[in-house]
């Protein structure tokens with residue numbers, strides 16, 4: 064299998080604060096990569112670099128063989144224009160910790176927004192597809208509701224449907240269940256599990272060890288802006304090699 | 317200390333179990349205020365009804381004369397609409413420029429706001445009306461063409477594409493609209509900027525992640541949500557503009573409500589009733605605007621209130 068997401072030597076600074084200090088990582092097509100690590104270790108920043116919400120200071124990231132944010136001609140990298148970056152993001156779905164649904168649109172309108180505005184499809188064609196996606200995340204009957212009328216778990220499932228509506232090649236999840244009440248976590252993880260089974264390439268930042276062990280194909284443990292340890296989830300969780308991994312796992316397990 | 321407190325604060329006496337009458341907080345001073353206001357209102361009504369200075373029949377005869385109505389429609393109402401339109405359109409553009417990552421655009425926007433907020437509207441109106449004295453004609457073409465001509469030794473070099481006679485274009489009305497509109501734009505720019513900044517950053521990120529461009533994000537996601545913050549102060553601005561159209565007399569523009577009403581007063585030496593007429597006119601118009609604002613605010617609260625369903 065080929066690498067769908069390829070991260071090579073990525074460094075990222077905010078001012079003088081070096082948040083990512085040389086990250087190398089590969090997620091193969093159809094694989095689910097779970098990223099674990101303490102708060103502040105740079106997990107969100109890494110995900111945001113993958114769809115160029117943050118610009119890397121060094122290194123390169125490519126998705127499906129295409130360099131993100133730059134174009135290589137000869138030995139030079141040319142920065143892409145805003146429109147070209149926007150076009151690259153169509154293929155990369157993202158789900159946020161705080162859902163970030165558009166509050167002035169209904170659930171159905173949230174799902175339709177991308178295909179209508181970005182892909183320029185007709186509302187009629189998109190509507191049927193959006194309804195299907197809401198059905199798929201178990202919210203077929205809530206299409207007319209505004210986000211404020213939905214529970215956190217329902218909002219996050221709409222957010223997943225919204226990202227899927229663009230038919231992305233990869234999906235990025237940034238702690239998708241961290242803002243949820245405990246009894247709502249399961250419904251979101253179920254949707255993600257189904258998505259993984261359907262063959263979607265996923266990169267998931269999470270503290271849900273059970274999900275990582277059961278659904279993940281690989282697990283990456285980050286701390287202080289570097290990958291401390293990675294490997295098959297069961298092995299890393301059962302038998303961590305590094306002190307920092309052990310310390311972290313003992314806290315979350 | 318804590319030992320002195322009752323260790324078992326839960327009421328256990330039999331009275332505590334019985335249903336209780338709830339006595340709401342009393343507000344005796346409210347009734348005093350109501351009484352005082354009632355007396356003052358009665359005094360005012362009595363004054364208005366009996367004092368000959370009010371001269372109601374004269375006021376009613378003159379407040380609806382054709383020149384007054386024309387001034388109301390063509391000066392005050394049309395003026396408010398046009399100046400506010402200029403103000404909102406230019407204001408939104410300036411606000412977007414101000415927030416742009418491009419330092420030239422944001423700098424230009426800052427200077428615009430700085431200049432037009434500093435100037436009193438009366439001064440702007442008189443100044444714009446006087447622009448005709450600066451140039452007899454307003455022409456567009458190659459800038460500094462004469463000077464360039466000297467540089468290359470060409471006498472009387474002119475590279476103008478088109479132009480107008482200043483007096484035909486820059487009428488009192490146009491000058492007044494530009495002055496009021498641009499002044500308003502400076503205030504609207506600040507209002508729109510505050511509105512845009514009130515929208516959660518995550519909204520723009522979620523839209524970016526879908527592949528939307530900056531323009532799409534502004535139009536579809538950010539501005540509609542900013543409306544909730546933008547509309548109330550814009551309503552106030554519109555009401556202020558309605559009143560400020562009375563400054564157009566300095567342009568000088570005579571087709572305007574207040575000018576016409578006071579003209580009647582001065583002509584007939586019966587000034588006071590026409591001032592009252594003006595006050596009532598503005599009170600009525602502002603009230604209509606407030607109703608309009610109420611419905612607009614309700615429309616843009618969709619998705620903010622749990623009860624509102626489309």
Ligand SMILES: Nc1ncnc2c1ncn2[C@@H]1O[C@H](COP(=O)(O)OP(=O)(O)O)[C@@H](O)[C@H]1O
Nearest residue numbers: 077080082100101102103104105106107108109
């Ligand atoms: N936009 C930003 N500006 C400055 N510092 C930031 C920004 N985003 C993140 N950081 C810093 O980067 C570090 C890593 O943050 P983050 O990637 O959010 O960690 P994690 O998701 O693992 O908790 C933190 O110290 C945080 O303060």
Ligand SMILES: [Mg+2]
Nearest residue numbers: 106107108238
């Ligand atoms: Mg994070």
